[in-house]
Amino acid sequence: xxxxPVSGPASRSAGADDPRDxxxxxxxxxxxxxxxxxxGGRSASPYDSFxxxxxxxxxxxxxxxxxxRLGDGIGLGPDRVAWMHQVHxxxxxxxxxxxxxxxxxxxxVTDQPRLALAVVVADCVPVLLADPTAGVVAAAHAGRRGAAxxxxxxxxxxMAELGAEPGHVEVLLxxxxxxxxxxxxxxxxxxxxxxxxxxAATTRVGTPGLDLRAGLRQRLAELGVxxxxxxxxxxxxxxxxxxxxxxxxTGRFAAVTWWEYARP
Numbered sequence: 622x623x624x625x626p627v628s629g630p631a632s633r634s635a636g637a638d639d640p641r642d643x644x645x646x647x648x649x650x651x652x653x654x655x656x657x658x659x660x661g662g663r664s665a666s667p668y669d670s671f672x673x674x675x676x677x678x679x680x681x682x683x684x685x686x687x688x689x690r691l692g693d694g695i696g697l698g699p700d701r702v703a704w705m706h707q708v709h710x711x712x713x714x715x716x717x718x719x720x721x722x723x724x725x726x727x728x729x730v731t732d733q734p735r736l737a738l739a740v741v742v743a744d745c746v747p748v749l750l751a752d753p754t755a756g757v758v759a760a761a762h763a764g765r766r767g768a769a770x771x772x773x774x775x776x777x778x779x780m781a782e783l784g785a786e787p788g789h790v791e792v793l794l795x796x797x798x799x800x801x802x803x804x805x806x807x808x809x810x811x812x813x814x815x816x817x818x819x820x821a822a823t824t825r826v827g828t829p830g831l832d833l834r835a836g837l838r839q840r841l842a843e844l845g846v847x848x849x850x851x852x853x854x855x856x857x858x859x860x861x862x863x864x865x866x867x868x869x870x871t872g873r874f875a876a877v878t879w880w881e882y883a884r885p
Contacts, residue, residue, distance in 0.1 A: 649883040650753045650754075650756055650880050650881070650882060650883065651753075651880065651882070651883040652751040652753050652758065652791070652878065652879075653695070653878060653879050653880065653881065654793055654877070654878045655695055655875075655877045655878075656795055656874070656876050656877075657671055657673065657691065657874045657875045657876075657877075658861045658862060658874060659672075659860075659861055659862060659863060659872070660861065661690070662683070662686070662687040663682075663683040663686045663687055663690075664679050664680065664683040664687060664872060665680070665683070667868060667870055667871055667872075668683070668870070668871065668872040669872075671687055671690075671872075671874070672684060672863070672872025672873060673687055673688060673691065673739070673741050673872070673874065673875045674741045674743070674872055674873030676706075677870055677871065677872060677873060678870050688702065688704075691739075691875065692737075695737060695877065695879075697735055697879065700719055700720065701735055701736055701879075702719055702737045702739055703716050703718075703719040703729055703731070703737065703738050704719075704723055704739050705723065705724055705725070705726050705727065705728075705729055705739075705762070706723055706724065706725040706726070707726070707727050707740070707741065708725060708726075708727065709727065709762075709764050709765075709766045709767050710726075710766075710767060710770070710772070711727060711767055711770050711771055711772040711774075711775050712725065712726040712728070712775075713726055713727075713728040713729070713730060713759075713761075713772075713775050713776050713778075714726040714729045714730070715729075715730050715731065715779055715782075715783070716731050716733075716736070716738070717731065717733050717736075718733070718736065719736060727762040727763075727764075727767050727772050728740075728759060728760065728761035728762065728773075728775065728776040728779070729759065729760055729761075730757065730758070730759040730776065730779045730780050730783065731757070731758060732755070732756055732757045732783045732784070734756070734879075734880055734881050734882060735880075736879055737877050737878065737879040738758060738759065738760035738877065738878055738879065739760060739875045739876070739877045740760040740761060740762045740875065740876050740877075741762075741873035741874065741875050742762060742764075742795070742796075742797070742856075742863075742873060742874065742875075742876070743856060743862075743863035743864055743865040743871055743872065743873045743874065744797060744798040744803075744856050744857065744864050744865050744866050745762055745763060745764035745765075745767075745797060745833075746762075746768065746794055746795065746797040746833050746834055746837060747760070747761075747762065747763075747794075747795035747796070747875075747876035748761040748762075748773060748776075748792060748793070748794055748837065748876075749761075749792065749793040749795065749876055749877075749878040750776060750777070750780065750790055750791070750792050750846075750878075751790065751791050751878060751880065752784075752785035752786060752789045752790050752791075753789070753791065753880065754786070754789045755780075755783065755784040755785045755786065755789065756784075756880055757780050757783045757785040757880075758878045758879060758880050759776050759780055759878075760876060760877070760878055763837055764833075765805075765809075765813060765831065765833065768813075768820070768833050768837055769813045769816035769817045769820075770816070773837060773840060773841065773844070774840075774844065777790065777844055777846070787844055787845030787846050788845055788846075788847075790846045790848065791849075791850075792841060792846055792849045792850070793850050793876075793878075794834045794837060794838065794849065794851045794852065795852050795876045796852050796853075796854035796855070796856050796859070796874075797833060797834055797855070797856055798855060798857045798866055799832065799853075799855035799857070799858070800822030800823070800824070800830050800831060800832025800835065801822070801823075801824050801825040801830065801855075802824065802825070802830075802855055802857040802858060802866070803822070803824070803830050803831045803832070803833070803857075803866075804824045804826075804828050804829065804830050805829055805830060805831055806829065807829040809829075810822075810829040810830065810831055813836070814836075817833070817836035817837070817839075817840060818836065818839060818840075819832075819835050819836040819838070819839035820832055820833055820835060820836025820837075822835070834851055838851070862874055
């Protein structure tokens, strides 16, 4: 498995620094993020080789093996990775385990430690969110429709119900098709721009385009989230990533996040 980890330590405060003056502080939390690539899996062409999407026509046994490898590779095991049936909508599932029925949703939220949330993409924007103070993480699938319809608004609202605050939330916008490569009809660009200001773009050949990550960053700022990082890789240009616009059929790579207590 080839993966690109991103992590950052943070502390959850509870009480005074001196336990004699109040409750003992809770252990510090660490948010983990992993982005996979095409390399290192079992899938055959055209899904070669680390395809994690179970809805694209790949051999189910190969996808299952790849998902097991991901779970083992991040040190949690496959039974601690939650997946979604993504439908380009705005529904958010609050999950407490990776077992049971897979939710039909385009975002998941949890406050459980060492429970990884996975989103799979091949041009859409994978969005990983975390409030390391509250111990709440989320993974969202922001394609054109979901981004314009407010999937991140609903994700942040679900996080808030678990105690997250916008000012504490950290976001990673993962690899996606860039504005210079995402060509769309002018009417579609204008429609998305009206719903998600900042997303209108022009491709490198001068035609109408969309930069969803730019629009999402602007929307996050409007929602009070300012700590936003972007993985600037373009899925259409980078052949180490799956891209539905570049080749069909194709697989899906994953963006995964979870939190855990930091080791002393």
